[in-house]
Amino acid sequence: MFDDLAIYIHFLYCKSRCPYCDFFRALQPKVFDEEALVARYLDEIRRFAELCGKRKVKSVFFGGGTPSLLSARAVERVLAEIAGHFALKSGAEISLEANPNTFEKEKFLDFRRAGVNRLSLGVQALEPAGLKFLGRIHSLDEALNAMELGATAFDKFSIDLIYARPGQTWGAWQKEIDLALTFGLKHISLYELSIEEGTVFYKKNIEPMDEKDAARLYEQTVFYLRSKGLERYEVSNFALDEANRSVHNLTYWQGGDYIGIGEGAHGRLKTHGKIYATVDGEIKEEISALERAEELLFMGLRVREGIDAERFFEVSGVPLFDFLNMKALLRLAELNLVYYDNCHIRATDKGFLVLDEIIRELLE
Numbered sequence: 001m002f003d004d005l006a007i008y009i010h011f012l013y014c015k016s017r018c019p020y021c022d023f024f025r026a027l028q029p030k031v032f033d034e035e036a037l038v039a040r041y042l043d044e045i046r047r048f049a050e051l052c053g054k055r056k057v058k059s060v061f062f063g064g065g066t067p068s069l070l071s072a073r074a075v076e077r078v079l080a081e082i083a084g085h086f087a088l089k090s091g092a093e094i095s096l097e098a099n100p101n102t103f104e105k106e107k108f109l110d111f112r113r114a115g116v117n118r119l120s121l122g123v124q125a126l127e128p129a130g131l132k133f134l135g136r137i138h139s140l141d142e143a144l145n146a147m148e149l150g151a152t153a154f155d156k157f158s159i160d161l162i163y164a165r166p167g168q169t170w171g172a173w174q175k176e177i178d179l180a181l182t183f184g185l186k187h188i189s190l191y192e193l194s195i196e197e198g199t200v201f202y203k204k205n206i207e208p209m210d211e212k213d214a215a216r217l218y219e220q221t222v223f224y225l226r227s228k229g230l231e232r233y234e235v236s237n238f239a240l241d242e243a244n245r246s247v248h249n250l251t252y253w254q255g256g257d258y259i260g261i262g263e264g265a266h267g268r269l270k271t272h273g274k275i276y277a278t279v280d281g282e283i284k285e286e287i288s289a290l291e292r293a294e295e296l297l298f299m300g301l302r303v304r305e306g307i308d309a310e311r312f313f314e315v316s317g318v319p320l321f322d323f324l325n326m327k328a329l330l331r332l333a334e335l336n337l338v339y340y341d342n343c344h345i346r347a348t349d350k351g352f353l354v355l356d357e358i359i360r361e362l363l364e
């Protein structure tokens with residue numbers, strides 16, 4: 001019995017480089033050959049279809065980069081190809097990441113018509129100084145206009161914001177959250193600003209917020225959003241209810257099968273009892289059960305419900321409680337950092353603040 005498949009479509013380009021971004025790959029060329037790119041997408045979709053057979057597909061995610069730079073026609077062609085080769089489930093989640101610039105906003109309704117039913121908008125800040133600091137090329141007004149349209153045009157709508165910007169106070173951050181909530185959001189993603197090697201911020205020696213202050217801000221945010229009905233279901237993701245969670249991203253966190261289409265896009269496929277890494281439209285290598293188990297631990301503890309032991313075994317072939325350092329597990333449970341029973345393990349609210357340490361100890 002196969003899992004339903006998630007398909008990721010990777011779009012490399014951006015209009016400009018954000019100084020904090022370590023995903024950045026390439027500026028959109030002046031003459032952008034969309035036809036060649038779509039031909040590559042279609043070719044990879046066909047190759048994967050030969051590999052996987054007519055598997056059911058529960059989600060498609062156009063990410064990047066800035067996939068809203070694609071035309072709606074390109075998105076439509078990719079979706080038609082997927083529907084032609086796979087069993088695209090009715091009501092499948094079709095997400096697209098977009099930036100709120102006017103140029104992209106004007107395409108939102110065309111994206112909707114092309115089949116996109118979930119929009120994830122890279123707003124990042126909801127005050128002018130924050131947008132400027134983050135090097136975003138959209139204005140606050142553009143962000144608000146795009147949010148207004150996104151919230152009404154799509155079945156599912158989410159925005160990304162970045163917190164723990166240097167000097168940011170809880171009061172100022174709370175105002176941004178409140179402004180975001182005026183759009184009736186049912187999903188929001190909040191990412192802590194970290195200064196990663198290779199980014200412009202790193203080269204400029206931008207000092208990150210003190211770790212303790214950032215953790216406090218995160219904790220306040222979690223409680224505040226909870227009081228507004230938005231529950232944290234993953235470290236950085238908050239939703240009104242299960243129906244508004246990201247089906248696609250949960251696939252990664254819960255060890256589901258997914259394939260990546262487009263240059264450098266990765267995937268994980270389980271077939272004939274083996275787990276394979278995929279890249280660039282083909283199988284790259286087999287992944288050992290222990291490697292997959294480690295991946296599952298890293299990702300599964302990010303989710304509110306944590307890791308289900310049966311599911312862990314089903315995906316990796318490794319029994320969860322044989323895999324974990326049981327002494328560490330007992331100690332972490334005593335410290336109220338994790339909760340576990342015979343069937344599953346999850347991080348507590350307190351544990352969510354030190355997830356990396358928990359995972360390190362469980363692997364020792």
Ligand code: SF4
Binds near residue numbers: 015017021065066122
């Ligand atoms: S944050 Fe998004 S828009 Fe900015 S450079 Fe990175 S991928 Fe591109």
